[in-house]
Amino acid sequence: MxxxxxxxxxxxxxxxxxxxxxxxxxxxxxxxxxxxxxxxxxxxxxxxxxxxxxxxxxxxxxxxxxxxxxxxxxxxxxxxxxxxxxxxxxxxxxxxxxxxxxxxxxxxxxxxxxxxxxxxxxxxxxxVKDRKISSRKNAKLGYKVIVSGQHGASAAGLKDLFEGKQNKFTDVHLMPEAQVNFSSSISQNINTDYAMMDTSDGLMDALLQIAEASNVMLDVDFEKIPYDKDLEKYPNYKDLILYGGEDYQLVACVPKDFEVKNSYEIGKVIEGHGVQINGEKILNAETKLYNHFKE
Amino acid sequence: MxxxxxxxxxxxxxxxxxxxxxxxxxxxxxxxxxxxxxxxxxxxxxxxxxxxxxxxxxxxxxxxxxxxxxxxxxxxxxxxxxxxxxxxxxxxxxxxxxxxxxxxxxxxxxxxxxxxxxxxxxxxxxxVKDRKISSRKNAKLGYKVIVSGQHGASAAGLKDLFEGKQNKFTDVHLMPEAQVNFSSSISQNINTDYAMMDTSDGLMDALLQIAEASNVMLDVDFEKIPYDKDLEKYPNYKDLILYGGEDYQLVACVPKDFEVKNSYEIGKVIEGHGVQINGEKILNAETKLYNHFKE
CATH class of the missing domain: 3.30.1330.10 (PurM-like, N-terminal domain)
Known part of the structure; x- marks a missing residue:
């Protein structure tokens, strides 16, 4: 806050x-x-x-x-x-x-x-040379919502680190990979405005910020969000995927017919405000989002 | 160290x-x-x-x-x-x-x-546009050594702050002024290589760094270094002037005949290594220089 x-x-x-x-x-x-x-x-x-x-x-x-x-x-x-x-x-x-x-x-x-x-x-x-720069204001009606990869692993890894564990999730948390190829495959080839953010503060945070800045609604299917199936062992795994930060994946809103290699389509841009997951509008996300100034 | x-x-x-x-x-x-x-x-x-x-x-x-x-x-x-x-x-x-x-x-x-x-x-x-960029490696034999203004005030101010005082020296310490006009009057007009540094870590530190990087000796007259005469009330005022940092003045080595408005000539570049003040070579300056990692 x-x-x-x-x-x-x-x-x-x-x-x-x-x-x-x-x-x-x-x-x-x-x-x-x-x-x-x-x-x-x-x-x-x-x-x-x-x-x-x-x-x-x-x-x-x-x-x-x-x-x-x-x-x-x-x-x-x-x-x-x-x-x-x-x-x-x-x-x-x-x-x-x-x-x-x-x-x-x-x-x-x-x-x-x-x-x-x-x-x-x-x-x-x-x-910038020969690339089109993104803006979170550029999500347009009819665009698709795509992500570069899996979410939730980093937050699960942080949980596990606190419990003294070491595994593939702790590796993701400690040594994330920036998605430079996903980025350049869009910015070097696209010729329309588009929105893109990283998910450092969580996938939901990025979705909400794009929706707010673009004055649209992002309609996302939870089932389409890629994640490691081993996350399902964690009691709150859906929250890890949606709200857990530091995966450093990218989320972008691009024209429906613009193809991005190795991307996952998770939803679309529709009229409205905010984000809905499986048709349900996200309210009070603030309480779940990561915020440095919250004790 | x-x-x-x-x-x-x-x-x-x-x-x-x-x-x-x-x-x-x-x-x-x-x-x-x-x-x-x-x-x-x-x-x-x-x-x-x-x-x-x-x-x-x-x-x-x-x-x-x-x-x-x-x-x-x-x-x-x-x-x-x-x-x-x-x-x-x-x-x-x-x-x-x-x-x-x-x-x-x-x-x-x-x-x-x-x-x-x-x-x-x-x-x-x-x-950089239309300006010549300095390098501490560019002090050449025969160049003059010039400064943009007074030294020692900031260090005196810090001393005074510790003693609960407020005066013109504490003002200099808390709100220094970057010497942008001195800088541009050189870089926009000079057409030879030159050396320049700010004196954030002290005038002597800057002189020594330029001398070392340029493989020359800087021969400085203490009497030519401008300072506020009220500094003479401080017991170690010469050390404040030479070694006290954070005045954020500039020191430059430029050709003898290159005129810089509002500058003070304090010495010249000669053969040798290091810095001499009034003919006396500075040794063991390290012990007096400001160093964050020294307790």
Whole structure:
């Protein structure tokens, strides 16, 4: 709740056209830019991860933002603040992880300071050249709703990490993969406006944001959402799939006849407001969505 | 000490040509980019500042990095992590301060998350168009060493803040001004290579870095360094001037006959290694330089 309130205050104070999207599209430079903060014990815990995996995920989180815009991920800068007791191996392994995640991307600088807890802020730049940039405002009536892959695994993995387990779901949580191929297969080939977001804050959050920004309803069939059948062992597995975040898949609304390889059609854009799953309108989603400012 | 060690590890791991400078120059995009982290109780304390001044300084610190490159400061992204008890006024005043500091600059996005302490990471983008970009490697024999203004005031101000005082020095510490006019008067008019840095970590640190990167000696007359004469009341005022950081002035090495309005010539580039003040070579500067990882 407070996060949305703060963003409203920021919008009112800055009166900038750019505030509100994950990436800002700087047309004069032909780039998109995004920045993400990752804070120890808020976004990750060193009890569950290690320096290499943390570096890997930190890069992927930001590459995913660029992928969501349709741009080509190109440069990263890394602002890293570390407690005094951090050793050389941490720094080496963190940067090895960063590098492993950012194969086609160049890390061009950043900052290194002290702090009490590990604090990571990464800025990513993507190139627009020959690509069409998405906007969450661009879901149009008759478009289909597609996703790049499975949901729910990361949230299940986080649950399992808290219980001391290690399995395929914890792997997804600790080392997600940004969906750059799905992104470019749309942005390099489409010639109409389209909407796209990553599902870092959950599939439902992305669906709701697109619906709100585009002033439409997204009509989704739960059965069409791809997920790992082993999730059904979890008592609340439908919530994990719809509301669990950090899968870093992409969800897009594109024209019905526009084909996207390796995509899953989960619904369509219809008249109305919000999201309905199997015909039932989603209300009070706020209480289930992940929100950093909620205790 | 540890910071330099970490940077060496990062350089070895990434093998990127961009690591080591404050700004990375992305020639394909015609921009420079820099990122700075500001951590509560490491770089600032809410005992001494307020949200507006903190926003103002956070922007200036990053604008100063761009100014040091010679580029035109153009865009900022703001990664802000805040404790749960922070109220709406903090956010509003912080962004008012940011905006006041960045008159010609557009804030284009960022991130907002929770954290234990206030954590700010700002990325700044500068335009290269029609300007010559500096490099700390470009101090050449026979060049003069010039600065944009007074040194020592900010460090004196920090001292005074700890003693509960408020005066012109504390003002300089809390609300520094990036030297964008000094920067552009060089970068828009010069047609040879030149060196420039800001003095965020102290005048001596900048001099030593330029000398080392350029493989020359900088021969400086202490008497020519401009400073507020009221600094002489402080017992160690020469150290404040040479080693005290956060004045956010610029120091540059430019050809002897290149005139820069409102600049102060403090020395010249000669053969040798390092820095000498009034003919005396500076040794063991490390112990006096500001270093986040030193307790």
């Amino acid at each position: 407070k996060e949305k309130e703060f963003i409203k205050i920021i919008s009112n104070t800055l009166k900038s056209e750019y505030i509100g999207d994950d990436c800002a599209y700087l047309k004069d430079l032909g780039i998109v830019i995004s920045q993400d903060n990752l804070v120890e014990d808020v976004h990750f815990s060193m009890k569950f991860t290690d320096a290499y995996k943390l570096g890997y995920k930190s890069a992927m989180v930001n590459i995913s933002d660029i992928a969501a815009s349709g741009a080509e991920p190109k440069y990263l800068t890394i602002g890293l603040s570390l407690p005094h007791n951090i050793g050389n191996e941490f720094v080496e392994n963190f940067y090895k992880g960063l590098k492993a995640a950012s194969d086609q991307i160049t890390i061009v600088g950043g900052d290194l300071t002290g702090s009490d807890k590990i604090f990571i802020s990464i800025t990513a730049i993507g190139l | 540890k910071e330099k060690e970490f940077i060496k590890i990062i350089s070895n791991t990434l093998k990127s040509e961009y690591i080591g400078d404050d700004c990375a120059y992305l020639k394909d995009l015609g921009i420079v980019i820099s990122q700075d982290n500001l951590v509560e109780d490491v770089h600032f304390s809410m005992k001494f500042t307020d949200a507006y001044k903190l926003g103002y300084k956070s922007a200036m610190v990053n604008i100063s990095d761009i100014a040091a490159s010679g580029a035109e400061p153009k865009y900022l992204t703001i990664g802000l992590s805040l404790p749960h008890n922070i109220g709406n006024e903090f956010v509003e005043n912080f962004y008012k301060g940011l905006k006041a500091a960045s008159d010609q600059i557009t804030i284009v996005g960022g991130d907002l998350t929770g954290s234990d302490k206030i954590f700010i990471s700002i990325t700044a983008i500068g335009l």
